Amino acid sequence: MPFVIIIDEWDCVIRNSTDKELVHKYLQFLHTLFKSEESKSFLALSYITGILPIKKIKDEAVLNNFREYTMLKSRMFTEYYGFTEEEVKDLCQKYDMDFDSIKAWYNGYLIDGRHMYNPNSVVQAIEEKEYDSYWKNTSSFETINTFITMNYEGLKDDIMTMLSGGKVMVDTTSFQNDFSEIHSKDDALTALIHLGYLAYDETMLSAYIPNYEVAKAFQMALKSGSWTEISRAISTCDELLMATIAGKEERVAELIELAHDTYTSVLKYNDENSLSCVITMAYFTAPAYYNIVREMSSGKGLADFVFIPRANAGNRPAMVVELKYNKSAETAIKQIQENRYHGALSDYQNKILLVGINYDAEGKDKKHHTCVIEEWQQRAT
Incomplete structure (x- = not known):
């Protein structure tokens, strides 16, 4: 009987390891597991989730037999990326919360034309009866700082434009889906999009800060950084x-x-x-x-x-x-x-x-x- 294989945080090794040899071995393992001739005999379906899309090598995905759904293009899975606006309105009515405040703090992700809300933060705000930034652990600040302080031409200008409420054009195609392979301003911004610290307007091909909660994360990152x-x-x-x-x-x-x-x-x-x-x-x-x-x-x-x-x-x-x-x-x-x-x-x-x-x-x-x-x-x- 064929197997169904499910892996959560499949990209953990790629995101956290600086050992390129280890990453290479891990990718070889995944290739053997999901794309070898042997896998055809035992694999019915594979479902893997993570922050990053499948890593690219020379602009081609290592596992190109997967269908990908990402923060840039989620298609049929859009409504499952977070709470929809309709769901949030129902929750606010049920638990007597101000919808406008929830919207200002946790909305802003426009994915395939649908407004999506950070579900973890919405739930915590309702449980605590307080509008606050619930996305404020130390690793968040370090992650933001890693990318916004990179010395690429135009990056600081773009960050300031977004902090002041604007949008900036970004080319997402060059990103290799690997945080250790950042070679340009566009790569840095694309990484922040996949992490959820920036939202992406597919129509305008531009990035922006989605809501006040994320703006607060940037504020804290700037306080602990070099700016x-x-x-x-x-x-x-x-x-x-x-x-x-x-x-x-x-x-x-x-x-x-x-x-x-x-x-x-x-x-x-x-x-x-x-x-x-x-x-x-x-x-x-x-x-x-x-x-x-x-x-x-x-x-x-x-x-x-x-x-x-x-x-x-x-x-x-x-x-x-x-x-x-x-x-x-x-x-x-x-x-x-x-x-x-x-x-x-x-x-x-x-x-x-x-x-x-x-x-x-x-x-x-x-x-x-x-x-x-x-x-x-x-x-x-």
Whole structure:
């Protein structure tokens, strides 16, 4: 009677061993087990799972008689890669959890057109009744650091672009499905996709950070890695949010100045769009409490940033942030009021902060940023 062989974490040896001879022997063993003439007499079916696709040698899979389903292309198995959005909505309703918070923390993997959620984290959040990063063991930080600190041209720029909410093009075809065979920026990013630290947009052929939980993992990795200036800037994000809520205009301007000085080596800082990227990084930890919408349609135009408090936001107020380049923070506030951008929060009955931020390229004494914060009390209708 033919056998069915199932192997979990088939790639453990390849991922963890630096002994190339051992890896070679292991691959030979798998070849004998699954692809030899002898195997045809006893093998009915083989099912193997792991993080990595089957290793390539000279661009060809060692075991090319398998059908592969990966983070890049999962086809019929997509719905089994995690919790679907429908399943998460049902769980949130059953256990009285805020769906928007779950979505911000654990969603973001768009696989073959379907939104997938990290199942382990969703379950732990429900059991603990707390939205947090449940993917934060030491090996995670070390793994991220291994790849993001590699000295490949353009890699640091791409990491910063993704941290600020953007997507970057990535060629996934050159990756040899072996963490010891990283030869380019694209290989490093593809490795992070297979590990789940980046999501992949198959339509746009681009990578991005999928959710706030993974963003937190990157934050912790940067703190323990070699990107000291960026780590220092990220460590002030909580202070910036609290300073904004407290209406401390000068301190907000100072902290945004720090973010500007840190990120301008990577981002071209010459227009409002560039300022938007820096603001996203400056408020890096705010998504723990807010749904942040960029260029939100409201009133007579688009608000640059709208911070919408979620159920776990406590007494943190809603905020509308408008950016200006070589104008004035007062002009930004006036635009919010005249165009009624705060109308985007018409259903929100508590106070709303209107925040105007201006970057002056000719700023004196290296102080380029100014900030004005006003409070708007929404009237009940």
